[in-house]
Amino acid sequence: MAFAFAANAQQSVTxxxxxxxxxxxxxxxxxxxxxxxxxxxxxxxxxxxxxxxxSKKNEFILVDPDKxxxxxxxxxxxxxxxxxxxxxxxxxxxxxxFQTIVFSPxxxxxxxxxxxxxxxxxxxxxxxxxxxxxxxxxxxxxxxxGRRGSAGNEVLSPDGKRSAFIxxxxxxxxEVSTNKQTQLTTDGIKDFGYATDxxxxxxxxxxxxxxxxxxxxxxxxxxxxRTVSDMYLVSTNVGKPSLRSWKYPLPxxxxxxxxxxxxxxxxxxxxxxxxxAADPHRASLSDDISSSGTFDDVxxxxxxxxxxxxxxxxxxxxxxxxIADAVTGAVREVFEETVLTQYESGQGSINWRYLANxxxxxxxxxxxxxxxxxxxxxxxxxxxxxxxxxxxxVARLVKVDEKNRIVYFTANGRQPDNPYFSQLYKIGxxxxxLTLLTPGEGNHQSTFSPSGNYIIDTYSKPDVTxxxxxxxxxxKVLAELGKTDxxxxxxxxxxxxxxxxxxxHDGKTDIYGLVFTPTRMEANKKYPVIDYIYPGPQGGSVGSxxxxxxxxxxxxLAELGFxxxxxxxxxxPLRSKSFHDMSYGNMSENTLPDQxxxxxxxxxxxxxxxxxxxxxxxxxxxxxxxxxxxxxPDFFKVGISESGNHDNRNYEDDWGERYDGLVENSNYxxxxxxxxxxxxxxxxxxAHGMMDNNVPPSNTMxxxxxxxKANKSFDLVVFPNSAxxxxxxxxxxxxxxxxxxxxxxxxxxxxxxxxxxxxxxxxRN
Numbered sequence: 001m002a003f004a005f006a007a008n009a010q011q012s013v014t015x016x017x018x019x020x021x022x023x024x025x026x027x028x029x030x031x032x033x034x035x036x037x038x039x040x041x042x043x044x045x046x047x048x049x050x051x052x053x054x055s056k057k058n059e060f061i062l063v064d065p066d067k068x069x070x071x072x073x074x075x076x077x078x079x080x081x082x083x084x085x086x087x088x089x090x091x092x093x094x095x096x097x098f099q100t101i102v103f104s105p106x107x108x109x110x111x112x113x114x115x116x117x118x119x120x121x122x123x124x125x126x127x128x129x130x131x132x133x134x135x136x137x138x139x140x141x142x143x144x145x146g147r148r149g150s151a152g153n154e155v156l157s158p159d160g161k162r163s164a165f166i167x168x169x170x171x172x173x174x175e176v177s178t179n180k181q182t183q184l185t186t187d188g189i190k191d192f193g194y195a196t197d198x199x200x201x202x203x204x205x206x207x208x209x210x211x212x213x214x215x216x217x218x219x220x221x222x223x224x225x226r227t228v229s230d231m232y233l234v235s236t237n238v239g240k241p242s243l244r245s246w247k248y249p250l251p252x253x254x255x256x257x258x259x260x261x262x263x264x265x266x267x268x269x270x271x272x273x274x275x276x277a278a279d280p281h282r283a284s285l286s287d288d289i290s291s292s293g294t295f296d297d298v299x300x301x302x303x304x305x306x307x308x309x310x311x312x313x314x315x316x317x318x319x320x321x322x323i324a325d326a327v328t329g330a331v332r333e334v335f336e337e338t339v340l341t342q343y344e345s346g347q348g349s350i351n352w353r354y355l356a357n358x359x360x361x362x363x364x365x366x367x368x369x370x371x372x373x374x375x376x377x378x379x380x381x382x383x384x385x386x387x388x389x390x391x392x393x394v395a396r397l398v399k400v401d402e403k404n405r406i407v408y409f410t411a412n413g414r415q416p417d418n419p420y421f422s423q424l425y426k427i428g429x430x431x432x433x434l435t436l437l438t439p440g441e442g443n444h445q446s447t448f449s450p451s452g453n454y455i456i457d458t459y460s461k462p463d464v465t466x467x468x469x470x471x472x473x474x475x476k477v478l479a480e481l482g483k484t485d486x487x488x489x490x491x492x493x494x495x496x497x498x499x500x501x502x503x504x505h506d507g508k509t510d511i512y513g514l515v516f517t518p519t520r521m522e523a524n525k526k527y528p529v530i531d532y533i534y535p536g537p538q539g540g541s542v543g544s545x546x547x548x549x550x551x552x553x554x555x556x557l558a559e560l561g562f563x564x565x566x567x568x569x570x571x572x573p574l575r576s577k578s579f580h581d582m583s584y585g586n587m588s589e590n591t592l593p594d595q596x597x598x599x600x601x602x603x604x605x606x607x608x609x610x611x612x613x614x615x616x617x618x619x620x621x622x623x624x625x626x627x628x629x630x631x632x633p634d635f636f637k638v639g640i641s642e643s644g645n646h647d648n649r650n651y652e653d654d655w656g657e658r659y660d661g662l663v664e665n666s667n668y669x670x671x672x673x674x675x676x677x678x679x680x681x682x683x684x685x686x687a688h689g690m691m692d693n694n695v696p697p698s699n700t701m702x703x704x705x706x707x708x709k710a711n712k713s714f715d716l717v718v719f720p721n722s723a724x725x726x727x728x729x730x731x732x733x734x735x736x737x738x739x740x741x742x743x744x745x746x747x748x749x750x751x752x753x754x755x756x757x758x759x760x761x762x763x764r765n
Contacts, residue, residue, distance in 0.1 A: 256314065585660060
């Protein structure tokens with residue numbers, strides 16, 4: 001069946017139309033945004049400086065929270081005059097030629113670089129001189145404690161004296177001052193090495209480990225992949241292709257990576273094997289034990305005598321809290337939690353802590369249908385009390401004040417207008433004195449000062465610009481640091497998306513989203529709608545609910561004559577456990593009924609033509625797009641499916657087994673898109689990178705084969721040497737996306753081979 005949209009069609013969409021649409025991309029909107037970007041550079045005593053930037057001036061601001069002062073970090077005019085005299089080049093105090101300064105230890109001078117020359121400016125005498133010293137300069141460290149640094153794959157110890165790294169499957173250390181290298185292990189071999197980060201699609205050459213606080217021990221593992229199956233990709237080039245192979249288990253595989261946990265004494269080198277069976281390569285938060293670039297689910301006692309850790313079962317349904325003796329390797333089982341679907345320890349960070357001084361554990365659980373904190377006795381494994389409770393959830397455990405027995409955390413669901421807005425709270429270990437620390441309306445992003453005595457908080461909404469304030473630990477605002485000004489952007493014709501709320505497919509659950517409409521709306525005209533989808537269930541379509549002048553190409557697409565909707569459907573996080581589990585074991589239904597019913601409801605508020613509905617998405621969104629075209633062929637007329645995991649039996653083991661269950665307990669066959677390809681009626685464009693090590697391209701090829709067998713017409717774009725995100729070919733895919741919707745949903749002819757100008761636009765500093 002073919003679809004004709006002649007009634008609302010226009011003759012053509014021109015290159016000038018594309019140029020106007022492109023003005024709404026971030027590289028074109030960002031230069032029109034002033035202020036609001038507060039990046040604190042911390043000094044002694046919780047003082048900090050930041051650069052306040054607008055189109056008219058850049059100003060260095062110095063803040064002293066103790067004195068509640070906010071002043072210019074120096075006299076910009078006097079510095080500009082002194083620099084002009086010393087360098088022989090005239091400089092303007094409103095736009096000084098540097099954006100970074102370094103205060104001297106005594107705070108009496110600053111240094112900065114201009115055109116590869118370093119200068120020192122005395123803040124009292126206003127004198128400037130060439131700075132030949134290297135002290136205080138901003139240089140990249142070899143590594144950061146606990147995770148890999150920008151200069152390599154080494155992990156720096158807390159005292160900064162040693163770094164750990166992998167060489168030939170074994171773990172080594174290097175003394176930072178002398179570069180002396182010491183081998184810690186000797187029995188590591190290929191596919192059975194120490195601290196390796198190469199299971200599934202997320203891999204690197206970095207070491208996955210956790211240093212003890214005293215820098216004398218390392219917690220890590222020896223990862224056994226010797227019998228794990230390989231994944232293969234081949235390059236496209238002149239001559240014979242190169243074969244890439246790596247360990248990539250699939251759902252249902254008999255063998256998956258297993259980690260043998262160890263503690264290593266650094267000097268002298270000694271391996272202590274923990275006295276438990278090997279654990280699956282799993283974590284309480286995410287797909288594997290190295291999601292954050294460090295060793296997840298481990299927590300040292302301050303004196304390094306004990307290591308607390310959590311073991312996660314293959315299907316993520318069982319969590320065991322354990323404490324190991326760091327000297328003997330003996331392991332004590334403290335308690336375990338078992339759930340019916342999948343356990344997770346928070347959103348974006350692991351929310352459990354081992355409090356060795358008081359012999360307690362803060363634990364995260366959704367046992368009452370909401371994610372909350374619980375206090376356990378580490379000696380007995382018994383629950384002492386529930387810390388937080390209510391029909392809202394703890395998203396991230398940010399800080400624990402053991403001395404005063406207070407926890408600081410972000411929570412969602414306590415603002416009535418949108419459950420996805422996050423705020424910072426504190427509460428006592430006993431569950432009393434819950435205090436809101438960031439009261440402004442909207443989504444909050446908060447950081448603590450180095451001492452932990454102050455909070456820098458930025459809050460905004462998708463349609464309300466950010467405000468940044470300095471607060472104390474009771475939530476009192478001490479100073480406003482910045483406020484984003486978009487007046488110049490508004491003057492260009494820009495407008496924000498419209499936040500909306502509708503009912504889910506069950507007719508009672510509230511779901512939320514954003515609607516992007518053309519800035520030039522025609523009266524009495526109905527517009528085709530494009531549904532951008534990312535079904536999760538580990539995340540959703542909207543992403544951040546903070547302000548952003550440009551979200552992907554949603555507004556740009558709207559400018560071409562569409563209404564674009566982004567709906568956060570059911571089965572995604574940051575809501576209740578039952579909400580998140582709505583599609584557990586039935587991935588093919590994940591949020592698609594919500595999208596259909598939401599668009600129908602939104603057509604009562606916006607001039608949407610529900611006979612012309614398009615949909616697109618990438619990765620999980622690619623899967624959902626094809627599923628929508630095959631399962632709702634009379635509703636969705638045009639789809640663009642990018643890099644979809646169309647059959648989760650062809651995607652990495654951990655993701656599917658976490659969200660869909662083990663193969664023997666879930667019908668993966670019934671969720672595979674290729675089995676429904678014969679239902680296609682509309683226009684479908686498939687795309688995939690042929691070197692995609694995240695979602696192997698065989699996923700899309702299964703759908704291609706099924707469409708051919710069903711004698712269905714479709715379109716295909718392949719990127720021969722590209723990975724999951726297409727890299728340098730991203731703008732090409734975007735342009736093809738615009739063309740496809742313009743031609744097949746709008747019924748117009750797009751400009752021939754329009755060149756997006758992403759590479760030619762200077763980025764805003």
